Amino acid sequence: MSPAKLLLFGEYSVLHGSAALAFPYERFSGELVLPGSMSDPDPAWVDSNRSLQELFDYLTTGERIGQSEQILNLERFRSELGEKLFFLSTIPANYGVGSSGSLVASLYRRFGHKNETSPEDLRKRFALIESFFHSTSSGTDPLVCYLNRPVCIRAGSVTTPDITLEELRKHIKINLIDSGTPGQTKTGVSGFTINRQTDPNRADLYESEYIPLVNQVINNIIGKEFETLYSDIQRISTLQLQLFKELFTPDILNKAQACLSDSSGVIKLCGSGGGGYYLHFKPVAG
Structure with missing residues (x-):
């Protein structure tokens, strides 16, 4: 499960050089699920699978495909999309608490090539994936959801502060x-x-x-x-x-x-x- 997040400070300004501070918010969470033998799929699952297919298409189009292949196991992702993979979430979409961040974190947790060396490397990977949902992404939201720890972006570096x-x-x-x-x-x-x-x-x-x-x-x-x-x-x-x-x-x-x-x-x-x-x-x- 990937929690939601609260970006307490730094919205917008983090894109222009300020610090940002975000915390995991476990009131809401989400995870990727295969329906398996579930006999009556919820229409929301179908919509989610369709959205994931659109994300897959985005990541495998043009110049992005080379980067995406370094980040995700795209063949496995494609295969599970065919099995009706969907995102089961209690996080309200478009409410500012990281619904897309939780999805990206869940996607990387399931399909990611775990060869990153630092939180900053992770953040860059997440920024590419989350750019599907937002015109610009710092990658901070998915990083918080993935690490399940507070994250501070400051002077271009990523730290995990010792405060909850x-x-x-x-x-x-x-x-x-x-x-x-x-x-x-x-x-x-x-x-x-x-x-x-x-x-x-x-x-x-x-x-x-x-x-x-x-x-x-x-x-x-x-x-x-x-x-x-x-x-x-x-x-x-x-x-x-x-x-x-x-x-x-x-x-x-x-x-x-x-x-x-x-x-x-x-x-x-x-x-x-x-x-x-x-x-x-x-x-x-x-």
């Missing part, structure tokens, strides 16, 4: 808010990229304030320095409402703005936004 989500929750409350609608990662990434390139003020705020603050929060968490954590997350939320306003659904946008004014917590993106889950933080009493 449970330990972090002793210092700050972390919950998910359901927007009620799935998000669209490709649309979010593309829209953000266009806005960043065409709006100089937004680009400057992003580079000069947002990225350094994300790095600071991640460094403090890894260093287990929590004194300014909540106030820093408040600032991140404020900046996200300026930089990524279009990635908040109308209802969540209203809630996020209200939270900042009435001190009822802090809301920020969970993954790519545009729907799905959002993260809600509150200070721990006492």
